[in-house]
Amino acid sequence: MHVHEEKTGLYGLMAEFDQAQPLVDAAVAVMGAGYSKVEAYSPFPIEELNDIIHRKRTILPKLVLGAGLTGMASGFALQYGTSVLAYPLNVGGRPLATWTAWVVPSYELTILFAALTAAVGMIALNGLPQPYHPVFNVERFDRASSDKFFLVVEAADPRFQKDETTRLLEGLGAKGVYDVAE
Amino acid sequence: MTTETYQAPDSVSGLQTKGIGTAVLGLLLTGAGFAMAGLDRFYEAYLVAYVFWVGVSLGSLALLMVHHLSGGAWGVVIRRPLEAATRTLPLMAVLFLPIVAGMGHLYHWTHADAVAADPIMQAKEAYLNAPFFLARQVFYFACWIVMATLLNRWSAEQDRTGDPALAVKMARLSGGGLLVFGLTVTFAAVDWTMSVNPHWFSTIWGMLYMVGQGLSALAFVIAVLVMLSTVPPLDRVVNASHLHDLGKLLFAFLMLWAYLSFSQFIIIYSANLAEEIPHYLVRSAGGWQWVGWSLVLLHFALPYGLLLARDTKRNFNRLRVIAMWVVVIRLLDYYWHVAPEFHTTGLSVTLVDVALPIALGGIFVAVFAAQLKGRPLLPLQDPGLAKALTHHTH
Numbered sequence: 001m002h003v004h005e006e007k008t009g010l011y012g013l014m015a016e017f018d019q020a021q022p023l024v025d026a027a028v029a030v031m032g033a034g035y036s037k038v039e040a041y042s043p044f045p046i047e048e049l050n051d052i053i054h055r056k057r058t059i060l061p062k063l064v065l066g067a068g069l070t071g072m073a074s075g076f077a078l079q080y081g082t083s084v085l086a087y088p089l090n091v092g093g094r095p096l097a098t099w100t101a102w103v104v105p106s107y108e109l110t111i112l113f114a115a116l117t118a119a120v121g122m123i124a125l126n127g128l129p130q131p132y133h134p135v136f137n138v139e140r141f142d143r144a145s146s147d148k149f150f151l152v153v154e155a156a157d158p159r160f161q162k163d164e165t166t167r168l169l170e171g172l173g174a175k176g177v178y179d180v181a182e
Numbered sequence: 183m184t185t186e187t188y189q190a191p192d193s194v195s196g197l198q199t200k201g202i203g204t205a206v207l208g209l210l211l212t213g214a215g216f217a218m219a220g221l222d223r224f225y226e227a228y229l230v231a232y233v234f235w236v237g238v239s240l241g242s243l244a245l246l247m248v249h250h251l252s253g254g255a256w257g258v259v260i261r262r263p264l265e266a267a268t269r270t271l272p273l274m275a276v277l278f279l280p281i282v283a284g285m286g287h288l289y290h291w292t293h294a295d296a297v298a299a300d301p302i303m304q305a306k307e308a309y310l311n312a313p314f315f316l317a318r319q320v321f322y323f324a325c326w327i328v329m330a331t332l333l334n335r336w337s338a339e340q341d342r343t344g345d346p347a348l349a350v351k352m353a354r355l356s357g358g359g360l361l362v363f364g365l366t367v368t369f370a371a372v373d374w375t376m377s378v379n380p381h382w383f384s385t386i387w388g389m390l391y392m393v394g395q396g397l398s399a400l401a402f403v404i405a406v407l408v409m410l411s412t413v414p415p416l417d418r419v420v421n422a423s424h425l426h427d428l429g430k431l432l433f434a435f436l437m438l439w440a441y442l443s444f445s446q447f448i449i450i451y452s453a454n455l456a457e458e459i460p461h462y463l464v465r466s467a468g469g470w471q472w473v474g475w476s477l478v479l480l481h482f483a484l485p486y487g488l489l490l491a492r493d494t495k496r497n498f499n500r501l502r503v504i505a506m507w508v509v510v511i512r513l514l515d516y517y518w519h520v521a522p523e524f525h526t527t528g529l530s531v532t533l534v535d536v537a538l539p540i541a542l543g544g545i546f547v548a549v550f551a552a553q554l555k556g557r558p559l560l561p562l563q564d565p566g567l568a569k570a571l572t573h574h575t576h
Contacts, residue, residue, distance in 0.1 A: 047574055061492065092454060100451060103444065 011134035011182040012037075012154040013165055014141070015174035020046050023149035026172040027052045030153060033168060037154035041135070041144040060125060064118045071113025075106030137181045152180065188562070190555035191413045198555070201548030208541025215533030223532050225284030226524050231538035232281060233374055234398075234516045235546045236274045237391075238509075241399025242267035243330055244363050244392065247356035250333070250349075256427040258570035259420055261561050263403040263410075265337055266553040268330035273549050275323040277542065281374075282319075285312060291380045303380050310377055318373060322366045329359045337561060344563035367392050375516070378523045382461050386446045393442055394515060397435040401508035404428050406554075408502035416559055422496040423575045429495025432505065436489065440482040443515075465518070468528030473518050481511045513539050 017023045023040060030038055031052055038053045040046075079102040083089075088096050123129075135141050135152060144150050151174075153165055169177045216224050246264040249257030257264075285292050290303070291310040297303045303310065333352055340348040368388025376387050384390075407428070411420035450458045465474055485504050494500050517535070561567060 065490070100448065104448065 009182050010155045010162070011137075011180040012152050012156075012160070013162070013169060014135065014138050014178045014180050015151045015153075015169040015172070016140055016143075016176045016178070017149040017151070017173070018175055020044075020149055022173050023151055024049060024052065026151050026169070026174070029172050030151065030168065031055075034159050035153055035157050035165075036159075037157040039152045039154075041141070041150040041152070043145055043147060043149075058125060060118065060121050063121050064114050067117035068110045068114035071109040071111070072106050074113070075109035076102055078109075079105060134180050134182055138178045140176065140178065186415065186562075188415045188419075188558040188560045190559055191410070191415070193409060193413060194551050194555040197409070198548050198551035201544050201546070201551055203544070205541055205544025205548060208537055208539075208544050211537035212534055212541050215535075215537045219532040219534055221284075222287050222524075224534055224538075225280070225287040226521065227532075227534040227538045228280050228284065229288055229374065229378075230513070230516045230520050230535070231542045232277060233520075234513050234539055235542045236277075237395040237398040237512065237516075238402050238546065239267055239270045239274050239399075240326065240363075240367060241395030241397070242403065243271070243326060243333075244360065244396055245399055245403075246333060247329075247359045247363065250352045250356035251360070253566050254427075255424060255566065255570035255573035256431065258561065258564055258566050259416075259424050260403045260407055260428065261337075261564070262557060262559050263406045263554060264399070265334050265557070266550055267399065267402070269334055269553040270546060270549050271323070271327050271330050273545070275327065277545075278319060278323070282316065285315070289315075289377055289380075291377060306380060310380055315373060318369060322370050325362050325366050329355065329362070333359075338557065340564070341558060341562045346565065349565055364388075364392065367395065375519050378520055379461070381457065384446050384450070384458070384461070386442055386449075390439075390442050390446065393435060393438045394512060397432070397439050398509060398512045400428070400432050400435055401505040401512075404432060404505035405502055405509060408498050408505070410559060411498060419560065419571060421573065422498075423573045424570075425498060425501050426492070426495045426575060427573075429489060429501050432501075432508065433486070433489040433495070436482065436486055436508070439515075440486070443477070464522045464526045468526075470518075470522050470529050473514065473522075473529065477514055477518060481508075481515060485511075 015026065017026065020042060023042060024046060027038065027040055027049060036055075040049050040053055042049070076099070080097065083098070083102075084096045090096075135150075140148070141150065151169070153160060153169070155162075159165075166177050212224075215227075242264040245257075246261065246268060249261060249264070281288065289310075290296055291306070292312050297307060308314075332355055336348050336352050336355075339345070340352075368391070371388045371391035376383065404425075407416075407420060408425070410416045447462065450462060453459075464470065485508055488494050488500070488504055494504070521530070521535070564570075
């Protein structure tokens, strides 16, 4: 509806829950209502939450595969360049392009590229490092690391309408619904 | 949950019947192949077929002991298939007898005149002689059968009494047992297949067998577990997370097998020494090179590429097909170890090479299924059972 919504200074709405199960139920209901920009916060990991609110699969595996293949190709290219093009030495009568012996360094480079991409890519795709996040503008949010459970619906969500979304969250048994300033 | 007994479904009896049928078919084919090719070819094929199937029993024993030490949901769901596979070891000891009968055909070092004419075989005679060889085989099978029997007995007792001390006992035996396993399998690998060429040696051979056996056993029990998971009682128990863990383990074993096989190759290839290189010279000509390439592509690249994807490991049918493929393709690896030594001039395959693995496989599967259905399909009192039933990973 609000295609050109003006900046309201509102990041989203935060609902507070006392326990894990109401948070999971609320997440299911909010996703069921068609929202997509939703995030949950809890003092301990709740495994099923991830499947509920993060429906889009990460592209990280594809990046890692691509990086691994690049590493392998670089390994072979590096050894071809040095052993065949730059320094063609006769070692024990073997052919210059002894690719079987190149497998080991190429394998190492495959792992190096793939592992670095996995580690750095995971951090980058998580949006880290992130020195500022609006959720901390809510004072109650401190409790997310001790004993409270929070569900945040972003204002950027196409379905987001402040009054309607507030009513939805309150109807799901939230102990409080707070505006999150941007 | 406490009253559930996890009795084996009818499909296990069906597996037993299929095993018997396969054994009969395999034996008929073996008879025909034997008539065509003679005794030498029979014993060569028998050695390959035997090493192939005993690998499933021994790999199961090793995985069972690893599970007793490490715990984990992956091991709880396959513990009974592993135990059933280890209970085939007495059968495997009996099936070793044809190799004893065929020693003269298989092992050059059993001929006194050949040893007298060969200084290398003379130097190895203290180890490579028939009486010591036979004594070692008795010792290996005694070790394996004693360990398998104790682990199975205590496991049955655990089902009945739930005594927590039994889990500790099994873990203790497994700690020392894995050491014994590593040593006995290393020597057995040297005896069974490396000594076919008494001049050649490779220090990685024993590891190659341990890993190959673990790979065979894991692939075999994954195929069995997926079969069991389609019907009650295990259909409510086995989930994608269990398969995911087992798929990851299969992937790791596959990589380790490739790593060790390639290590042996690259070391011998790089050193290019007269006493080692003949192994690969024979295998790089006369058609044998295609067997080698098939191993690289079909035993490594194909299952590796498929198992790389997370979805494959969590998909019951796909993982079952890959696991069955790995079980079958293991045969090619053992064939590659043994057959070129007897046919140095070029690739040579006869009917018995295919018939005997089918025959022994039928016998193995029939006995395995008979053992599997005799006990509950899950260890009822395993301390990790409750956790394994609600296992969940990403």
